[in-house]
Amino acid sequence: MAKPLAFAPIPTGLPATVPFIGPETLQRQRGRPFAARLGANENGFGPSLKAVQAMREAAAEIWQYGDSTSHDLLQALAAHLSVPPRHIVVGEGIDGLLGLLVRLMIAPGDAVVTSDGAYPTFNYHVAGFGGVLHKVPYREDREDLQALTAGARETGARLVYLSNPDNPMGSWHDGPAIEAMLDDLPEGTLLLLDEAYIEFAPDSAIPRIAADDPRVIRMRTFSKAYGMAGARIGYAFGHPDLIAGFERIRNHFGVNRIAQVGAWAALADHEWLAHIRQEVAAARDRIARIASDNGMQPLPSATNFVTVDTGRDGAFSRNLVAWLEEEGIFIRMPGVPPLDRCIRISCAPSDELDILAEILPGVLARHG
């Protein structure tokens, strides 16, 4: 036979796709590197120098598998979160944990609710396991908590996704609003609270949720504030019976050994995190000024990016992303109306924002 065996039914129905095209791929397409890498909400201020040192020292030990329990990191996270270790699972970034959670909770045909324009990788996983995705619109550029719970109720969703602070809009809800959403959640629905950007948010954005609250699972990462996106390490925490479920399906030795060591060191370096928060706050202000100086409206942000309302439509934003890409500036944008009137610019060191400030006026003048 000339063709391989057919895939199983669910993968057969899936497209070959990728939630995001990476900057390396774009660079190869354009034949030269970007001068400003402002598109993937990476943390260009870099990881803790102590984490870098720890990772360097661990390089020669890479012949050993990582600890399948991520024991030392788990202990440190337990202290950090003030919950017992059995409430936490470490995984290959939030992307990896999202896939595992969907697999754990969603059978083919099960309903899932998210916001139209929210994290595509979550949607990718839901489709990937045969879940049926229902999308509710954003409301005033924030995820609409009432619409999400109403959607869950109407569809009988087993899972509802909320990122707080939100990507791609940078907006956020206060903790009490999230707590109220939990009380409003229908029975039979689990809230997946993606807190990838929580370290950049005001304290008031952090909900007070009991460690054994069975209605919610929260996910956090070392990819953003801790500057370790390439390490692929994050964690989920919630009710221990829910967390225990990951032991049934996770790739136990899947977390890179260097990543474990680096994350442990990064978590301990409180000074560096404070430094990053300052740098990111300053960069947000700078991006906001650049936007305003160019007649565009920066939206408030509790993340390490600023979403900027171009005042035009999605076609214009898409063109603007492409025009900037031609000029060596990598940014991204929300994918759907009405969010796609915006572009999304990641915080970065000032030399990269200088390039944006220099290039943007000319681009707008030529095409505006």
Next chain:
Amino acid sequence: MAKPLAFAPIPTGLPATVPFIGPETLQRQRGRPFAARLGANENGFGPSLKAVQAMREAAAEIWQYGDSTSHDLLQALAAHLSVPPRHIVVGEGIDGLLGLLVRLMIAPGDAVVTSDGAYPTFNYHVAGFGGVLHKVPYREDREDLQALTAGARETGARLVYLSNPDNPMGSWHDGPAIEAMLDDLPEGTLLLLDEAYIEFAPDSAIPRIAADDPRVIRMRTFSKAYGMAGARIGYAFGHPDLIAGFERIRNHFGVNRIAQVGAWAALADHEWLAHIRQEVAAARDRIARIASDNGMQPLPSATNFVTVDTGRDGAFSRNLVAWLEEEGIFIRMPGVPPLDRCIRISCAPSDELDILAEILPGVLARHG
């Protein structure tokens, strides 16, 4: 409600389990580190120094996501394998790729054939996606190619697993035998050929398989000969239509950035690989001598471990593993009869094998 939502049906039916207990976990249980780490078939001779250097240099760049296409590594692998890049997918070690392949091919209830005693992590993934595992016995301490194909025919298996060289027995088949097995494979069955240890095997163990042969997918890793088990990076190669399927379900940004860089450097360092092969061959001989000196029978090995027939039963082997663990020596053993008359000892630098040589006689004398 006090309890979290029930899991989806397949995970509900799974136990919380782990295919292997890691040495770090065992060390914590015993309260002190192992003096000799000979249980996980890690490569204690370490990775290429050029790979270590590359990984050290990449540590500060870990704030960037890895290239979602692993482009540079893929190009190097294509040259290494003499196949076009679209025949290859890079993933989070063979463990990760096994999970993806099972998900791609196996629907709940689908039959899968493997050998009784072969790689537990593969079995874990088959169960994890609802596949039904059929096991055929080893024959003279080798995987039984005829029994595997016969089992596939009888059960209508969509997938049959073969590791060559074999783990946990260290045995192997010559390439032509694998090629004959492919010709004998029923239509509708895909051969999963796990070549994790192939770099330690004689050239004659490598089958000649056309790059676009749709009947087989092969997997290799940087965990063994390349000494990068903790990096979690490996690859699968086969018919491009089959490889393309991974794009539907894989975690595109899931491969650690440092691992990509290290694997690229490791693959290029042919001298180091030759050095490792020599060291491993010498260590195999040494382990064989230690076994013989202690009245046990070393089995021939084409891997970086030696499986040793204790001449006793499974209960004795299990005890021997525990006794050695008490003495600070970490080894493992095959899990099922009749293979479990054996213990499995990984190749390692001579100082660790010295410890084994020193400790083993006393252990056997005390308990023998």
